[in-house]
Amino acid sequence: MEKSKIVYIISVFLISLIPIFFGSLLFVSPFFGDINLIDEGQFLAWANHMFHGKLMYKDIYITYGPLYVYPVFLIVKFVEDSVFAFRFYSIALNGVLGILSVSLLLRRINLSLFSKITILLLITLIPGITIRLVPAILAIFFITGRRSSLNNFLLGVVSAMSLLISQEIGVFVGMISMMSIFFGVIQEKRIREIIFRIVNFFVGFFIISSLFFVWSSYEGWFESYLLVSRDVLTSFSGINLPNGKAFPNLISNFTSITSFQGMLRAAVSKDILMYSTILLYIITFFFLVYKFAVREFLSQHMTITYINILGIFLFALIIGRAGNFFLMYTPAIIILVFFAENIIRSLDFKRRIELAHLIIIFILICLFIIRTFVIFRPHFYQLPTSIKAVYATYETSARVGNINISDGQTAYIEMLQDYIAKNTNDNDYIFFWSNEPMIYFLSDRQNPTAYDLPYIANTIEKRFEIVASLKESRPKFIFYNTRSWAVDEVDNKKRLPEVTSYVNLNYKKCDIIGNVEIYCRAMK
């Protein structure tokens, strides 16, 4: 094996260790940092409900694919029922698999070892990679590879798996797979070869799909999965989206500025950063057109084309949900580094004008990266503590595991655990009206409704479904944390008026602990 390859493999391995100790994306280090009662909470709440016999999609409204969620249940069931175990799993899944898939994809691009390691480091340090992107990256890897039977088979496998991990990315992978098959059919002269490739793709696709069908049908949630997936794809791309605000409007942002300082602030704002990403994709498109025009369009440019398409697709997703802006980083980072290396390689430094251009472009790239780092600065401030936390052991609340969380959060969790344990038994239902699904897991109690994050039930059908479930299961307590996250400044009392009127009519506020209002059934 070549020396550079060995170095690359070792580098990939070492970089993969970073998220495990340091953290990735929204999940901080497995050993350190307050529990995210919402994002981490929803997964563990689902796992807990499944542990008690509820079925995915049928009894629980899940917005992700089953392959993203089911492993959490397996970990809770067979490894350890703690937040720590889940964190470890999610970091490994999001961070390590992400790094490995990108490292594979980089084989398709002609970059120096330094650039490749830079890309991997940047996507690790700037939280952006998630398991949801992995099938898309792998699909590009297989599409841009040799047109072998195995590649087509694996492309089929990845396409099916991507649908089972994230519906939206699944649609994207399906589209680019079809595109690649389409171009293959057009270009290939031998009909037999065409048929063989298509068959390979569909065999891969149907093996996974069939296994999934057998599994989900056996457990009885296949139809529910299809209905929820349709709901997720349609409601999350339309007006019924539960969470999301207006996409920043640059024109109105700039026209409302009155001072020079304001102008400067706006120029380095997060909004500009979002627009700069789409600018990058447009520039890349022009670059690819130019490369094609001058007959310098190599196979690596095809890879860049697909990455660019992925970037634009993710950006279109962000248009709907500006809060998910971290999704745009992975393709942007790969393209940025690719450009940087290409510029350095191709420009003639002896010519002043080219040097001047190089400097300007480099400054812009650096500004982008620095600005991104600045956004995630709290993440880096925790670096020393995160590393220290690996070696320590902690006494924490039940089901938290070996994580160093703040005293405030420990007190909050224990207060609720204590109250629930004293006032309910194992068969009692409790309902968290505010968005804190983690408490279901931490208190090991069941939610009477399908919605662990009630804000997701924002259409009237879902609101009535919650009311119907509350009527049927009559939870003993309903909790409402007045300080909990009001998604997009619209709290759940306002979002769910039918639930509010039901609770007001059938429950009374019987206790307040901390910021949590506790409602118990009104005697009638």
Added chain:
Amino acid sequence: MKISNYILYGFIGIIFFSYILPGIIFPTDILNYFSSFSQSLWQKPHNSLLADPVFQFEPWRVYIKGQLLSGNIPVWNPLNGSGAPFIANPQTAIFYPLNIIYYLFPTKISLTAIPLFKIFFFSLFSYLYLRSVKCSKFASILSSMAVSFSGFFAVWLLWPHTNVYLLFPLLLFLTEKIRSKNSTPLLISIAFVYFMGVLGGHPETLFHIAVVHQIYTLIRIRKKIVFIKMLVFATLGIGLAGFSLVPFLEYLAYSYILQFRLGTSNTTLLPIPNILLYLFPLLFGAPHTNIYIPSISSSNFQESIGGYVGLIPLVLSAMFIRKLRDGLVNLWLITIGIIFVLSYNFWPLSIIRTFPPFNLSADIRLISILGFGIAVVFARVVTFLENRNKISTNRFLGLILISVFLLIVSYPMLRLFKVSEQLARYSNYQFGHLLIILTTTFIFLFFAGRYSSKKVLVKLILLVALFLQTGALFISYIPQNKTESYFPSAKWIKVIKNDPNTKVMEVGNPNFPPNLNLIYGFKHVEIDDALEINEYRRAFDKEFPDKNMWGNVNSAGIESLRKFGATHVVSDYDLNTIRIKIQSNLSERIMLGNKKLEIAFAGADRELSSIRIVTLNFNRLNTCRIAVLLIDDQTKDMLSSNTIDCRDIRDNMYFNIPLRAKLEKGEIYRVILENVENSPNDIALLGYKNKPYVELLYTSSQGFTNLWQGKNMFVFKVPNSDEIDGLDNIKIILDNSTNLLFTADVGKRGIATIKKVKYPGWYVKVDNKKVELHEGPFISFNINEGEHLIEMGYFPVSIIAGIVVSLSSFILLMLIAGRFIFGNNRKRLDSIYLTFSRSARKVSRLYNFYFFAITATFSTCLFILFSILFKASFKIPKTTAINWFTVNSYPKQQEHFYFTVGLLFIIVIPVATYIIYLWRKAK
């Protein structure tokens, strides 16, 4: 000039003409037939046969346009027949390209422009086909003019039949091209034409032209592989329209019409006397002239006239056919012969019509192809004549003799068919018609004998002569009306529109036929879409068995109306009466003239309110006055009287004459009708053996609330009729064509019924859980007590399946097209690419960089400028969701719109400019 230029100039010309033309070319005057739209004295509609365009196609287009402008695809029609599939009804032709004009342009322009476009394209395609079969330019122009103004095309111009039929010559043209050069783009074009054919909206016509086209292909090309390819591409083309075709097949399977046609044999034939119409199309009159006697021709004018393309083509072809017996002419002669035999049902070919699908389709319309065939042979004859220096005098003399012979022979023929008595009154008209046809034939033959390709004037005379036999005869077939006549709002409509839940039922005379309601935006219990959901129609017929000669419901009880959720009734008589027929036979026409018609009856112990008779006005303005008297037979006292102005009478309609009198049980009374003015024209009554049909209407309280009353027209409110039964305290949250969402209380467990038709795809969820639906025409289901959220929605699997079929066909066609482009044209593409890349390489990298930077900056600025200048307004979509967008009334879709349009704008302009720059540089 290139074809694209013709199309461009044609487009501009037609749009401009449609814009400057005063009024509308549309038969809205047909509404005058109804008392509901014409309470003043009757105005004669110009053409009595143009009902469907006014009562079906135009209301559908209005509905489609409204839905599309609101951002919805009209998959379902919630306003008729308690709901019906809409996209599945092919005649709506939602996606037919010419109908896009309707969606984009004002109604006034599109009503004129669409028929003109049809003529334009049909003549263009016919010309192209005729040229491809080696007809001369002039012969092609002459012949394409003949077919474009032929009987079939002129009379069916406003129907979807011609949407499809105009593609026939295009198919033949492409087939001829494939015959000379078997190429993939031509086969793809065939697929595209079939696709258009399905979108055209008349499957029956598509079936006819497809059968003839495939046989034509088989005989003309004679290569099995090409024929198979043609079949495959035609299938792919039809598959492209899967999104419309699959729902149609589903609707057909559930339709009343299929069950009806399966239960009856196809006996629609053309009567033999109508063969005369190939020579003299208006011989038996025509609906757009002052004379129209359908009983003489024993057939509808529209059906009978389909084969007419002018006497000139027929005569000229007959004379020279022996000189021209090549393969193409033989093929067309055989086709003409077969179609002729089929249309007039001559044995043994008539056996074909007993087999499916011929036994289900109206094969008489095949005669359109017969006419087209005559035109093709005619074009070949004219070409033949052009190639000869001079036609012999003998032959020319022969032609004239033929004309004279025809003139002489026509009259005895009329006598032979025993229609002369009725025609005698119109002999001047008939003679005038014969004179025009034969004179123009004579002129044509005279100049054709002296034909020389250099003489423009001769050509012009020939064109004019032929036009006088075709276009000129039908030019006023579709009337030009004032813009105000376009679906005027009547007073009674304003009255019932006040109720937001209006669902109308028509009783008695046709006053407000189904589909018209789409124009005015309320519901109608019935539907007229030529298909109808079988279960609903059967339930309707069972509930309302009393039908009149129009097939309309003649009486309706409150309970029956409630079952169908009807809130209002439009009737020609007072529903708060009891009807007693004293003479119910309608089989004869009784001309009133100066006769005195009497009918006696025994009275009942009730108060007579009015009598109801059936009148005929022969579709003309009558100036007589009729006295109606009610006499006590014993005392001879006149108990009541009334006078009818004949100008109030409409054809084949019930006429309600108020005659108020208290009658005694067992007493004999007499109703007398007599013409009190000796006017030159009069009306007739339907009856039997000189006894007119008479109904007595006795006053009785049936519980209807009378909202409006006019001449022969009543509007009633049905008491306590609701759209939803079995539920209380209903609060509607969302109500659109495919969704109904509401909350309701249920006091006691029971069955809820929503008076919307049950059809595959509809589901009901109670508290977000699907429920089982009961058997029956309406949506009904069990429901428990308590407060519920009820959601009713339409998720048509057939449309999804159709989209899959369309996409699959599209992908296959794209693959075939792609393989063709990249396979067969690789060298050409490579050379173009090489030329481009040479130009690109000559430009420095920095220059390229700045090129894109400047053009992209320019397009970005342009986009921002456009966004500011033409600020689009976005509404919040209808939703029940509560989220940041709805709380802040922020229309989210604008971001997707600006992103997509902006991205395309910023990318396309620089790239297009770059390509143009390189192209110019390469040149």
